[in-house]
Amino acid sequence: MIGLFDRLARPLLRALDPEDAHALSLQALRYAPLMRSVSDDRRLSVRAFGLNFPNPIGIAAGYDKGADVPDALLRLGFGFVEVGTITPRPQAGNPRPRLFRLDADGGVINRLGFNSQGADAVLRRLAARAEAGGIVGINVGANKDSADRVADYVALIERFASVASYVTVNISSPNTPGLRNLQQATALDDLLARVVDARERVAPNAGPTPVLLKIAPDLSLAELDDVVGIARSRRVDGMIVGNTTLSRPPSLRETKLAREAGGLSGSPLGALATRMLAETYVRVEGVFPLIGVGGIDSGAAALAKVRAGATLLQLYSALVFRGLGLVTDIKSALVRALERHRFDSLAELTGADAAAVTAEPWPQ
Numbered sequence: 488m489i490g491l492f493d494r495l496a497r498p499l500l501r502a503l504d505p506e507d508a509h510a511l512s513l514q515a516l517r518y519a520p521l522m523r524s525v526s527d528d529r530r531l532s533v534r535a536f537g538l539n540f541p542n543p544i545g546i547a548a549g550y551d552k553g554a555d556v557p558d559a560l561l562r563l564g565f566g567f568v569e570v571g572t573i574t575p576r577p578q579a580g581n582p583r584p585r586l587f588r589l590d591a592d593g594g595v596i597n598r599l600g601f602n603s604q605g606a607d608a609v610l611r612r613l614a615a616r617a618e619a620g621g622i623v624g625i626n627v628g629a630n631k632d633s634a635d636r637v638a639d640y641v642a643l644i645e646r647f648a649s650v651a652s653y654v655t656v657n658i659s660s661p662n663t664p665g666l667r668n669l670q671q672a673t674a675l676d677d678l679l680a681r682v683v684d685a686r687e688r689v690a691p692n693a694g695p696t697p698v699l700l701k702i703a704p705d706l707s708l709a710e711l712d713d714v715v716g717i718a719r720s721r722r723v724d725g726m727i728v729g730n731t732t733l734s735r736p737p738s739l740r741e742t743k744l745a746r747e748a749g750g751l752s753g754s755p756l757g758a759l760a761t762r763m764l765a766e767t768y769v770r771v772e773g774v775f776p777l778i779g780v781g782g783i784d785s786g787a788a789a790l791a792k793v794r795a796g797a798t799l800l801q802l803y804s805a806l807v808f809r810g811l812g813l814v815t816d817i818k819s820a821l822v823r824a825l826e827r828h829r830f831d832s833l834a835e836l837t838g839a840d841a842a843a844v845t846a847e848p849w850p851q
């Protein structure tokens with residue numbers, strides 16, 4: 488079914504404007520008669536943040552921003568789905584065009600700017616599927632014109648805690664002016680204090696809701712020291728490393744498109760994101776798990792992320808170029824790696840190369 492979907496849909500989707508293609512793929516998933524995918528190899532199961540993941544591969548935030556198709560994505564074989572980013576009030580985002588495919592590089596540049604249906608619509612949809620099971624996390628952000636951005640995060644956590652498997656605090660989108668300033672030490676400490684406090688306040692009714700922090704791969708190592716220190720002292724449950732990059736590797740072949748403003752993702756982000764993941768892993772010292780994201784485009788890239796420090800993985804851009812079959816390929820590659828080492832779980836590989844990766848020259 489996935490192979491058929493990929494063969495029929497991808498040539499068509501690749502011929503369309505990227506944003507139209509995205510909308511069409513959501514429509515296709517909404518109406519496709521998908522059967523539950525075959526059960527995952529039990530060695531791929533992961534326990535993290537108090538949750539049981541059937542496999543470690545999630546779809547990253549930004550694909551299903553409005554929680555339109557989380558159950559279809561779970562049926563396709565993702566171990567978890569992160570919906571959002573959701574903002575409290577609906578907002579249109581930046582004017583189109585704002586999404587660009589760098590075909591020769593396997594990359595994507597987006598400056599969507601948190602186009603969001605707003606909390607009410609998304610909450611209704613998630614409440615309607617609450618009994619369906621599966622791990623569905625919610626990525627939250629602030630409205631562009633908000634007078635109090637921290638209050639936006641707090642309000643979203645209070646509202647979504649009861650329907651979210653976990654909540655991701657996204658302060659790393661490059662497309663909302665000033666948002667990344669929340670990664671600065673004083674602002675971050677205040678934000679996380681209030682967010683964790685909100686989570687505790689609603690826990691008696693909503694149950695325990697893990698809070699994850701999603702960071703940019705563009706932080707300096709001194710900034711990363713601060714961010715990890717604060718995340719640890721405020722007791723977040725995990726970090727996601729990371730979001731899109733504002734940098735443009737010199738190796739990019741689509742030089743004209745590379746000049747578009749926005750965040751770069753996909754294959755050209757891989758080396759930087761994996762380096763930042765390893766840098767984060769050595770600073771976290773096992774206090775909480777990490778989700779590795781950025782440029783996962785093959786089984787080998789997924790394995791490298793695990794070895795650099797990821798307990799869980801997420802991907803998005805490579806699906807545009809490789810199709811949904813990539814998820815199955817990655818699972819097979821991970822199982823083969825476990826068999827090679829005679830390991831029973833990926834935890835035994837997590838971080839195995841972290842120190843070595845941090846000793847390499849900084850990726851270009």
Ligand SMILES: Cc1cc2nc3c(=O)[nH]c(=O)nc-3n(C[C@H](O)[C@H](O)[C@H](O)COP(=O)(O)O)c2cc1C
Binds near residue numbers: 572660701731780803
């Ligand atoms: C079109 C697009 C939209 C995105 N929107 C969001 C978003 O709303 N919130 C967020 O935290 N990350 C967003 N991301 C970033 C992804 O979640 C991910 O961190 C990044 O793309 C790196 O992974 P990848 O190389 O596998 O795509 C978006 C990425 C793309 C390509």
